Amino acid sequence: MRLIDLSAPVDASGYEPDPVTHHVLTPRQGAVHMSEEMARHFGIDFDPDDLPDGEFLSLDTLTLSTHTGTHVDAPSHYGTRASYSDCAPRNIDELPLEWFFRPGLLLDVSDVGTGVIGTARLEKEFARIGRTPAPLDIVLLRTGATRHLGTQKYFTDFAGLDGPAVHLLLDLGVRVIGTDAFSLDAPFGDILARYRRTGDRSVLWPAHVAGRDREYCQIERLAHLEALPAPHGFRVACFPVKITGAGAGWARAVGIIDD
Structure with missing residues (x-):
């Protein structure tokens, strides 16, 4: 088969009548984001530097039709x-x-x-x-x-x-x-x-x-x-x-x- x-x-870099936005959090930024979200929503304190390499996961956010x-x-x-x-x-x-x-x-x-x-x-x-x-x-x-x-x-x-x-x-x-x-x-x-x-x-x-x-x-x-x-x-x-x-x-x- x-x-x-x-x-x-x-592709946010190509021409679109309604533009696409593509925002990327790097794995390091994702670690900080996760730490902030855990504290905000669940009251859990977590130091992102405790993670291996100080990184968590990348995160992509898109705005598009x-x-x-x-x-x-x-x-x-x-x-x-x-x-x-x-x-x-x-x-x-x-x-x-x-x-x-x-x-x-x-x-x-x-x-x-x-x-x-x-x-x-x-x-x-x-x-x-x-x-x-x-x-x-x-x-x-x-x-x-x-x-x-x-x-x-x-x-x-x-x-x-x-x-x-x-x-x-x-x-x-x-x-x-x-x-x-x-x-x-x-x-x-x-x-x-x-x-x-x-x-x-x-x-x-x-x-x-x-x-x-x-x-x-x-x-x-x-x-x-x-x-x-x-x-x-x-x-x-x-x-x-x-x-x-x-x-x-x-x-x-x-x-x-x-x-």
Whole structure:
């Protein structure tokens, strides 16, 4: 069995619209911190110099969005209504684990550039690889956006699905759609330019808005999709972190090849 890392890092040194802060306590600082916390919360005096080498444990504290790095969007991220249910849309901690460990299908749409991917382009790719998604397959879109990872262009130069393309995949039984781009929708600038030109509200973030009428999840900001050796014949594990009441959760996405 081979494991292929399909995740982008959470990196405070890279460009992010919502900056990441990463504060590190060294093992020595961790010893002092532990001593102070023991005294404050439990009334226990402890000299950090009594520890081997005067060190305890390092401690990392991060401030970031749940949409930083590779992550899974939950139905509650898409809006407050769910026309498919009498209940509110589910949060990331409420979703079935079975959705996130399934056969994968890789679609190479890296020729599209910046803009939208429609049903015709998906159907062309199905024909090229000789396969359509089976129910509950995890579909991965290789847009080529990772070439800009860590830069401002990663957030502006990529392709996303239009509404009919999302519904095509959902009609086939797909419940998790992944992309190596910042968003499953086209870039903000592209969307707004088309809206201002046409006045058509259906072009406004259709991939996300579709989640108000169809329950499904997106995996955004994947990486290394080019390392997958074939468009199918592999599995994907992408379990989201269980954050109570959250609209998204970070994931360590992995491609699994059974040799």
